Amino acid sequence: MKIIDVICSKGRTGFFFDDQRAIKQGAVSDGAAYIGKTATAGFSAVRQAGEAISVMLLLEDGQLAYGDCAAVQYSGAGGRDPLFLADDFIPVIEQYIKPQLIGTEVANFRALAHQIESIEVDGKRLHTAIRYGVTQAALDAVAKASKRLMCEVIADEYGTEVSDREIPIFTQSGDNRYENSDKMIMKGAQVLPHALINNVKTKLGENGEKLAEYVAWLRDRILKLRLSQDYTPVLHIDVYGTIGAAFGNDNYTAMADYLESLAELAKPFRLRIEGPMDVEDREKQMLALKELTRIIDERGIGVELVADEWCNTLEDIKYFADNKAGHMVQIKTPDLGGVNNIAEAVLYCKQKGIGAYQGGTCNETDRSAQVCVQIAMATQPDQILAKPGMGVDEGYMIVYNEMQRILAIRRAKANQ
Known part of the structure; x- marks a missing residue:
């Protein structure tokens, strides 16, 4: 053809x-x-x-x-x-x-x-x-x-197997982090809420107090709205480097102390923090995230760090994974160029024992989201982003429905 x-x-x-x-x-x-x-x-x-x-x-x-x-x-x-x-x-x-x-x-x-x-x-x-x-x-x-x-x-x-179950879907709230969190909880999103913490003064707090207040609110909101005690989503919050901006990009002790306090507030739910610092350089970013990851692990703090900024291409992802810079790497799908690189990135992270978050951006389309679901079902990352948009409903629907179509079609094929 x-x-x-x-x-x-x-x-x-x-x-x-x-x-x-x-x-x-x-x-x-x-x-x-x-x-x-x-x-x-x-x-x-x-x-x-x-x-x-x-x-x-x-x-x-x-x-x-x-x-x-x-x-x-x-x-x-x-x-x-x-x-x-x-x-x-x-x-x-x-x-x-x-x-x-x-x-x-x-x-x-x-x-x-x-x-x-x-x-x-x-x-x-x-x-x-x-x-x-x-x-x-x-x-x-x-x-x-x-x-x-x-x-x-x-x-x-x-040389992989198509998943016979859903990949956990990560939903993003945009700035409407309260009402949109309600939507996520009611829809049963497995990972939430992203939260868009991209400003120290207005969203993190000069001493991290605003984010701490939000994590406590989110914990209580899930406990209040969930329909079953079996619903235990992962709290995944993207802070866009603001923790480093507030406490010092090289002040690892202060950052670790703050992250430990957030992990305590998040209990009984697991906490992931994406992009704790942004030092505006690829190698320095890797080294900073590697050191903070080491300290988090050494102290047994219950938080997972997610690499994002300066970890864009397939080569970057391998670089961060090889150096254990973070517990999970976001595979920001449009940044990799060809979608063949998405498959290779997920499989490489799994080979290296680092979490594979097949992400992307709110600024995609329904079609790119559908194709990404197809790749995720074949490579089985730890989570996949609901996209596009920041309204929760649309992005979650597109990703969830494409996943369900794949599962239903393959079940039907198997029974023929």
Whole structure:
């Protein structure tokens, strides 16, 4: 089966692009917007509408395979590729990718993904968002041509087994961390609430008191609203480096003391803290997180640290995993480029005995979320992010429903 055409359409994502540096420097939240000066190249506002490109591959039997190019909410920060705007990059796809894909056989996903990942423009690799979306379409094309599910293609090519049970879903609240937590609890989300603690003064507290108050509230809210004592979700909170900003990025004792107090407040639930510090450098970030992880383990503190910032590419993930920088690594799917790298990252983390969080961003699309579920069901990470958006209901629905479709289809196949 060959590709006979490549078609692009401009799209919206499920959230926004946010200038993370500007927010850290004091941009003020005003309703759904942020007021302040931009600090990252390419941004016309601190918060602007997220954009995507849908890439459709027309196969010679008339089937259409598709994927969505999308970039993370905090584009251009933490060592990532620049802001991804559809009008800037549709011409790149049409000029450099379309001619190479037309006439290509879609028999093997890994080979096709390697071909896409190898394309260069002026000596540089394609933007991660382009590689992300085009390889999604490639995976769908191979699945459609061979009459398999995408997860079955991944399992066959990577030597894994498709899961026969749900992967725990991690939901994110955005700034509406109270009402949205109620939604998560009522829907039975296994990991929650993200909470978006990205400002010391307004969200963490100068001494961490605001986050401590929130953790205590969340613990009590789960105990009040849960329908069964068997419901014991993991509390996973992303602090965007604010703990280091408040206590000192190299003050490991103070950070560990504070994390220990949060873990006590979270009981009887497990606590994960993502991105405790951000030192604005890949190697320094790894070393800082490695040292804090060592101290947490040495003291037996009941908290798991999650690597995020400066841990973007497959190479970064291997680097952090090899050095035990964190107890879990977020595999931020759009940052890896080709979705083949998602599978490899999850499997590498599992091989190294470090938690694999197949994440992503609120700034994706329904299609990219569905493809990510397919990959997760084949590689079985510890948790998968509900996406896109920050409203809980939509992202959770998309990820949950795709997972349930896979389980139901495979059960039906097994009984035929």
